[in-house]
Amino acid sequence: MQPRGVFWSIYREALPVLAITLLGGLCSGLVLSGLLDSVADFPGLLVMVPVFLATRGNVYGSLGGRIATGLHQGLIQPRFEWNDRLVNAIIASGINAVGISIVIGSLSWGVLRLLGREPAPLRVLVGIVLIASLLTAVVMIVGLLTLLFAGYKTGRDPDNLVGPIVTTLGDVFGMAFLFLAVVIVEVLVS
Amino acid sequence: MALLTDAELGSWGTGHIVRTMFPLLVVLCGIVLWAGITLEDAGDLLDRYGLLAVMVPAMIGMGGNLGSILSARLSTRLHLGTTTFDPTDRLLWANVAAIFALAATIFTALAVVVWLIGRLVGTTLTLGQLLWISLASGLSVAAIAVVASVVATYGSYRLGIDPDDTTIPIVTNVVDVFGMLVFLAVSRWVLVG
Numbered sequence: 117m118q119p120r121g122v123f124w125s126i127y128r129e130a131l132p133v134l135a136i137t138l139l140g141g142l143c144s145g146l147v148l149s150g151l152l153d154s155v156a157d158f159p160g161l162l163v164m165v166p167v168f169l170a171t172r173g174n175v176y177g178s179l180g181g182r183i184a185t186g187l188h189q190g191l192i193q194p195r196f197e198w199n200d201r202l203v204n205a206i207i208a209s210g211i212n213a214v215g216i217s218i219v220i221g222s223l224s225w226g227v228l229r230l231l232g233r234e235p236a237p238l239r240v241l242v243g244i245v246l247i248a249s250l251l252t253a254v255v256m257i258v259g260l261l262t263l264l265f266a267g268y269k270t271g272r273d274p275d276n277l278v279g280p281i282v283t284t285l286g287d288v289f290g291m292a293f294l295f296l297a298v299v300i301v302e303v304l305v306s
Numbered sequence: 307m308a309l310l311t312d313a314e315l316g317s318w319g320t321g322h323i324v325r326t327m328f329p330l331l332v333v334l335c336g337i338v339l340w341a342g343i344t345l346e347d348a349g350d351l352l353d354r355y356g357l358l359a360v361m362v363p364a365m366i367g368m369g370g371n372l373g374s375i376l377s378a379r380l381s382t383r384l385h386l387g388t389t390t391f392d393p394t395d396r397l398l399w400a401n402v403a404a405i406f407a408l409a410a411t412i413f414t415a416l417a418v419v420v421w422l423i424g425r426l427v428g429t430t431l432t433l434g435q436l437l438w439i440s441l442a443s444g445l446s447v448a449a450i451a452v453v454a455s456v457v458a459t460y461g462s463y464r465l466g467i468d469p470d471d472t473t474i475p476i477v478t479n480v481v482d483v484f485g486m487l488v489f490l491a492v493s494r495w496v497l498v499g
Contacts, residue, residue, distance in 0.1 A: 119400035126404035130375055134412050137371055141364025142419060149359040152352065162349065163342035169363065170338040170482045173370060174331055174475040181378055181474050182318075185385055191318075201318040208323035216331045223335055224342065231343075275382050279374025279474065283367045291363065 129272065133280040140284035144169075144291040151291070154298050158244070160235035161298070164224045168245055168294060171216050172286030176256045179209040180264060180278035187268050188275075194265040206261075210253055217249035218242055240301060247297035248290070255289045256282075317468055330472065334479045341366070341486035348490045351497075357424050357431055358493055364416055365443065366485040370478035372405050373451035377477050380459040381469035402452050406445070413444030431497075438496050443489040447481060450488075454480045 148165065155162050182205050186192035192202055221242030228235040235241065260281055267277045316322070345352075345362070352359045379401060417440035421433045458476040462469040 119396040122397055122400040123404045123407075126375070126379075126401060127407055130404070130408055131411065134368070134371060134408060135415070137367065138364055138412060138416060138419070141367045142360060142423070144363040144367075145360035148363060149352075149356055152356075152359060155349070160346075162346040163339065166341040166345060166366065166482060166486060167335055167338045169367075170341075170370075170479055171331065171335065173478045174334055175327075177374060177474040177478060178323075178327060181381070182323075184378060185382055186318075188382055188386070200315060204315060204318050204320045205323060208320045208327070211320070211324050212327050212331060215328060216335065219332055219335055223339060227339055227343070275378040276375055278378055279371045279478075282374075283371050287363050287367050 126276070129276045130280070133277060137280045137284045137287075140288045144287035147291040147295050151295055151298065154302070157302065158236040158240065158298065159233065160224050160228050160241055161244070163228065164220055164241065164245060165291075165294070167220050167224065168217075168248065169287060169290050171213070171220060171249075172252060172256065172290045173282055175209050175213045175216065176260055176286060177279060177282045179205055179257070180260055180274075180282055183261065183264055184274035184278050187264075194268045196261065196265075206257055209257065213249050213253045213256075214246070217245040221245045240305060243304075244294070244297045244301050247300055248294040251293040251296065252286070252289050255293075256285055259285050259289075326467075327475075330475060334475055338479050338482050341483045344486050344490060348494075351490065351494060355429070355431060355493070355497060356427075357420055357429055357436075360423060361416065361420055361440070362486075362489070365440075365447075365489050366482050368409075368412055368416070368444070369447035369451050369481040369485040372409055372448050373455050373477035373481050374474050375408075376401060376405055376452060376455040377459055377469070377473040380455060381462075381473055384459065384463055384469060405452055406448055409444055409448035410441070413440045416440045416444070435496055439489070439493050442496075443485070443492040446488050446492075447485045450484045451477060451481045 183192060186201060187194060192199060225235050225238045225241050263281050264274050264277060268274050417436040421436050424431050454477045458473040459469050462472045
């Protein structure tokens, strides 16, 4: 394909998806501005927000990138089936997501202590991220694969879809479940 | 279907994926923590201008998206053997130009939509201020995303690591941190002086 054709094909394929991502990001932003009220009760919560959101992107972005390459190479079929590669990739992303959430809570707490701040108790911060990441994992894995398979079957290049899908789902559900986790922990703690 | 052995699964084995990814995830966590602390420190700015909090996830998410689109394309082209990283490769430049065109379009839209939300909730930020904040930080973030994508993909390739495991995490996290720093710095500069 000529450079001009490549330019327009990327622009045309990516723009609608990015527009949806933008809406997702804005919804997530509205939830974030609502979460600002709970920051006083749980010092350290705001520090965990970018780390938590970034981790969603990392874990599921890697899963998506792997699936996209697998589809291109013909190693994976665009449907839910017992494919060893698919199952292994899904299990690995689950282990990574839950494992890293414990690291996020502990690391945020530890760094804030080192900086001489007064974060919320360790078990509270870890509890919030852990609950949020378990809930997010289910939605992310099912949602990401469904959208990637559907996109691929309708002739879209999965490479252009992975990042935006992961960010949109991760931002929207990540923030929503973080908010929910804060509510749950508020009830448990009080 | 018979189960594949670990050797047959190769880079698709659960153990392999976790061992490759987890240490990287921990390192990236440490890097993005910096963005978190920057956000916490900007609490006063967010309290004064609530619209900025609404912009934060879209702002940093979009930088990561642009970087991911480029990295995913570069790494699949590597797998298929069609990328050369030659600076005279006009297809590479077409990819980069498309990223900037997308950034200009999307960050203009971000400013307009946030301005409309602001009109509804009655804040005092003008469309001009929002356009300045959105486009100045957005285009800087796009530039960072492009450099990070090319460097990370080429770096992984030279080190013999599958770019699918590394580039998108590296690019999105680098862009998250710089996106947050640039966005908050530009906002402070435009709004506070």
